[in-house]
Amino acid sequence: MKKILNLFKKDVLLGIKDVFILLEIGFAIVIMLLLIFVFPKDIERDAMVYIQDETGLVQSIIDQFSENEEINMEFDAFVETRKEIIDGMTKNRNAMGVIISKGDETLYKTEMLVQPYTTDAMMKYVEIEMEDLLSMMHPPMGAYPLSAHSVVRLSSLQEGLKDDIPFNRRILPPIILMMVGILGMFAMVSLIGQERADATIRAFRVTPTGMIGFLLSKNLMLLAVSVVTFSILYVPVMGGFAGYLPALMITALTVIFGSAIGTFLGSFFDNPMASMGYVILLMMLLSLPAISLFAPVFSPAWLKFIPTYHTLFGLDAAMFPDNNAHIIWQGAGILAAIDLVLITLSGWVFVNRIRKEG
């Protein structure tokens, strides 16, 4: 472990002195600034609850609070009709609605209206919370039956949902793919090629630290750089950490995929420049699924066989929740499986090629 750490330190030091790391970070900052200041900026909306209260329950609660706690509470979210709630939720994707009416068998009946991206688990949670609240407020009645509550996911809002996401955010997944994910391939070819061109790899090979350590340290360095560049792009443009971890996971898996391809190419070229033609060709191929992301009408089945398809749609699902969490995990699973196969295969090819060359 200590040896890997020393290798990692050396690779980071060389990465900084070769300007590779600084260049990567610099580019990420420039792109991030462009996305924020040149492309349309998103207007953040606060989470909001629209209330249609036909019973006066909520108002009585507010009045009680105001008297007892000597605080003033003002609500501008009271609406008269269901349509007003839906209009409000269409304008503000962070909003939800609640309709409180007289029940047939119970004192009150509630209906929650939630955004289409709300998960089943969240809907269940809201339902139970409402039941608890009403039961507490009217103990003589005992627990309210479940039939007194309903939670409705407004799927009709689904259409046009993506159109509401500002352009600078919409193009973030392909930018992360190209600038961070595919970086692994480009960087690995360069790093290995440089060690081969300078023959420093020969000096390394006659030490007891094996070639697996050599590749592992480079992968760790690339992952570290990726976390930094990913964060520089993601956090400011997305305006926070929502979806950060799943998106980072997808990105990291893509970096490993790219670096495995880079290792494979690096096995056959002892000069980084000699392999650039293949690198560019592969980059073009790997960016093809972006077309499908923006134009869903172009979605041939074969596109799913390009691993970056899962990167793009995984990132999209992580960044723009739309009841589509399964896409993240499905993409992560596929990428992890591809990584496992490619890392093993490219490592084996690399070690064997190098040993044959002496």
Place this chain on the structure above:
Amino acid sequence: MIEVKNLFHSYEKNDEHAVDGVSFDIKKGEIFGFLGPSGAGKSTTQGILAGLLELQKGEIIIDEEAREGHPNKAFFNRIGVGFERPNVYKKLTAMDNLKFHASLYDGETEDPMTVLERVGLKDEAKKKAGAFSKGMMQRIGFARSMINKPDIWFLDEPTMGLDPTTANSIKKIIKEKQKEGTTIFLTTHNMFAADELCDRVAFIVDGKIVAMDSPKNLKLKYGKPTVTVEYLENGKLESASMGMGEKDKSKLEKFIAEHDVKTIHSGEPTLEEIFIKLTGRGLE
């Protein structure tokens, strides 16, 4: 200590062998020179022994243990390899190069500054290797090869490209290491360095060993001592060489009697002359 039996190696894995049935042995604490022109198979043999190239055919036995497959960690912990080409990280300082390399070993290593001092680079320790001359980079590579206190040391052209003073200090270090018990495998086409350093040498041409013995024995066996006489003729200084065998003695006496001889120098053949005599070709 090291036994090599019937070693073959083909880069293309066909009938063209870069190393073609080479056998030799090296005793503990011996400096064994592998001499030959470029492309003779010196570096390939060293590459196989050091574990850089796969062992295709033949046997390598180290301390009575035959190598099977790729060498293990224990082997790499005990060897040092100096390369012909100065292959150091140019963006790192001389010190960082050595520190990094030292960190790759399991056992005790030399103090990087002490090693740099030995190769005359103490004052340059904190300078980037990329700013060094080729000779200085060569010295970092040499210093690196002994950072793990190796007991088997592979050196490929250790004095190539060095000025005479630095080359002498490198040769002195090699001799000191030998006294400490290090076994040294040295490949070179510098016959003078080999003559000076090696206990035994092997001449290799086209992948085959053509002669193997101590430099002195090779010269005695295949060389002929000569006498060079300088004499005045028509006011001009001329020179003539002749052998020192029984038949040549009377010829020399007669020559001295008949000429105005100014100087007489006896001389023994060089290793290079023996090499040319045995192989019919030079070393470049």
